Amino acid sequence: MTNNNFTGNVWLQMLGRDEQSLNTGVGNVTFEPGARTKWHLHPAGQIILVTEGVGYYQEKGQPKKILYKGDVIKCPANVEHWHGASKDSYFVQIAVTDNKNGSVVWLHPVTEEEYHK
Amino acid sequence: MTNNNFTGNVWLQMLGRDEQSLNTGVGNVTFEPGARTKWHLHPAGQIILVTEGVGYYQEKGQPKKILYKGDVIKCPANVEHWHGASKDSYFVQIAVTDNKNGSVVWLHPVTEEEYHK
Numbered sequence: 097m098t099n100n101n102f103t104g105n106v107w108l109q110m111l112g113r114d115e116q117s118l119n120t121g122v123g124n125v126t127f128e129p130g131a132r133t134k135w136h137l138h139p140a141g142q143i144i145l146v147t148e149g150v151g152y153y154q155e156k157g158q159p160k161k162i163l164y165k166g167d168v169i170k171c172p173a174n175v176e177h178w179h180g181a182s183k184d185s186y187f188v189q190i191a192v193t194d195n196k197n198g199s200v201v202w203l204h205p206v207t208e209e210e211y212h213k
Numbered sequence: 214m215t216n217n218n219f220t221g222n223v224w225l226q227m228l229g230r231d232e233q234s235l236n237t238g239v240g241n242v243t244f245e246p247g248a249r250t251k252w253h254l255h256p257a258g259q260i261i262l263v264t265e266g267v268g269y270y271q272e273k274g275q276p277k278k279i280l281y282k283g284d285v286i287k288c289p290a291n292v293e294h295w296h297g298a299s300k301d302s303y304f305v306q307i308a309v310t311d312n313k314n315g316s317v318v319w320l321h322p323v324t325e326e327e328y329h330k
Contacts, residue, residue, distance in 0.1 A: 111262065111285045118258040118287060120237055120311045141235040145228065145307070168228040170235060190262070192309050194237045 101202045104131025104180075111190075119196045127151065127187045132180025132211060135203040137171075140194035144169040144179060151187035152211075153179045160213065163187070178206045218319045221248025221297075228307075236313045244268065244304045249297020249328065252320040254288075257311035261286040261296060268304035269328075270296045277330065280304070295323045 107126040124147075132152070144153070144163075151163040156176040163169065163179075171177050181187035193199045224243040241264075249269070261270070261280075268280040273293040280286065280296075288294050298304035310316045 111260070117289060118260065118311065119313075120258070120260060120309055122260050122262065122285070122309055141237070143228070143235065143237060143239050145239065168239070172234060190307075192237055192239055194235065194311065196236075196313075 101134050101136070102131060102180075103134075103205055104128055106131050106133075106180075119194060121191075121193045121195050121199060123191050123193075125189050125191055127181035127189075129181050129185055130183050130211075131187075132206050133178045134205050135176050135178050137174050137176050137201050137203070138193055138199060139173060139197040139201065140199075141173040142171045142194075143192040144171070145190040145192070146188075147190060148186065148188035150182040150185040151180060151189065152182055153177065154210075163189075176203060178210075180206075180211075183212070218251050218253070219248060219297075220251075220322055221245055223248050223250075223297075236311060238308075238310045238312050238316060240308050240310075242306050242308055244298035244306075246298050246302055247300050247328075248304075249323050250295045251322050252293050252295050254291050254293050254318050254320070255310060255316060256290060256314040256318065257316075258290040259288045259311075260309040261288070262307040262309070263305075264307060265303065265305035267299040267302040268297060268306065269299055270294065271327075280306075293320060297323075297328075300329070
């Protein structure tokens with residue numbers, strides 16, 4: 097997947113067809129080392145299940161967290177955040193999103209300074 | 214977990230604390246061989262991600278499906294169904310449920326005849 101909501105290479109596989117039939121979307125996302133989302137928010141929140149690799153997660157105004165396989169993150173509704181791979185490792189996550197009021201609002205890129213901080 | 218919504222031994226681990234903060238619940242469920250849910254339905258549907266073992270899934274009036282690691286099932290809203298382990302294998306699944314209008318309505322047990330059919 098190449099689009100301007102991400103920095104670096106990211107692969108997205110939606111799990112299950114006919115995603116509109118339920119309010120809940122589930123997608124498997126793979127980030128190459130250094131790849132990450134833009135800053136964004138979810139109007140009804142998101143749950144991230146870490147399945148492989150080492151990643152980063154940061155909410156606005158909070159320190160960056162390091163994520164490992166088995167970690168579970170709940171992004172509260174409407175809280176700005178970003179996530180992605182660490183600089184030296186691939187990162188694979190399952191994202192569970194409530195789509196009722198729109199699933200995501202994309203904001204600005206994560207700068208190199210923010211990413212490495 | 215021992216309660217009368219299941220037949221056999223089942224282990225449930227909710228993923229993440231404070232499940233009420235989002236509308237979406239995520240739980241990891243392990244069924245021993247032969248263990249299964251009662252017939253039930255979800256007012257807003259459910260997504261099942263199979264992570265280990267061999268299981269069964271059946272919607273009312275449909276044939277039983279055999280589930281393997283990597284399979285994804287979408288239970289449509291308000292469709293009666295059951296799921297659980299096959300008779301010879303453990304079965305592990307991640308259940309993703311929209312909890313807005315209540316997460317589950319429990320019905321009657323799956324009989325031995327229904328289970329083995």
